[in-house]
Amino acid sequence: MQRKQAKKRKLLAAIEYQKDFDIDGLLDTVALNLKARGNYLAGYTQYEVKDPKGRCPVMKLRNLKTDETARISQAMGMESRGCRMDAGALAEFSGKLVNELEPTIQLLIINRFGKAETEGHGFRNVIEKAFAMEIPILTTVRAPYVEGWYSFCGELGETLPTIPYDILNWFDEINLEENTLVTMEMQF
Numbered sequence: 001m002q003r004k005q006a007k008k009r010k011l012l013a014a015i016e017y018q019k020d021f022d023i024d025g026l027l028d029t030v031a032l033n034l035k036a037r038g039n040y041l042a043g044y045t046q047y048e049v050k051d052p053k054g055r056c057p058v059m060k061l062r063n064l065k066t067d068e069t070a071r072i073s074q075a076m077g078m079e080s081r082g083c084r085m086d087a088g089a090l091a092e093f094s095g096k097l098v099n100e101l102e103p104t105i106q107l108l109i110i111n112r113f114g115k116a117e118t119e120g121h122g123f124r125n126v127i128e129k130a131f132a133m134e135i136p137i138l139t140t141v142r143a144p145y146v147e148g149w150y151s152f153c154g155e156l157g158e159t160l161p162t163i164p165y166d167i168l169n170w171f172d173e174i175n176l177e178e179n180t181l182v183t184m185e186m187q188f
Helices: 023-036 087-100 124-132 143-156 164-187
Strands: 012-017 041-049 058-063 069-071 107-109 137-142 157-160
Touching (some): 012 143, 012 164, 023 041, 041 087, 069 087, 107 124, 124 137, 137 164, 143 157, 157 164
Parallel strands (some): 012 157, 041 107, 107 137
Antiparallel strands (some): 041 058
């Protein structure tokens, strides 16, 4: 009788979601759950603040280490239809985060792998540095950017469903694999 070998999990994982899914709520729930369990996280989750005048909501990032928030969207006119993302703010937060990375971080959460990251900008440099430091990375990717995600990470990454249990299980399996390796190294 042959044993079924457990699937080795990838350090890079993106939650794949559709346009109208509340990905920000899901990612925030996962981050809060992991923090409550005592895990050391870095990165950002995103949320929106509704505008009382009916204009586009203000997009903000929440720093998982400091709990500070900051705006990442531009104030645009009522009739604007283009991207509201403030590229300058995104570059600033990316630079700050890349400097905050340290080996003791158990998980880096990046709110999106989107157009900017697909084009080589946004938080892509943070993901690359964290991967080089062997820090697990969790992000989200919407359907139009899944091809860009796999073009970026190839076989080094995987996608996860929008099911909290599966996401937490991915994290637990990553930690179990790391702890097993550490234990094996200590035995020699």
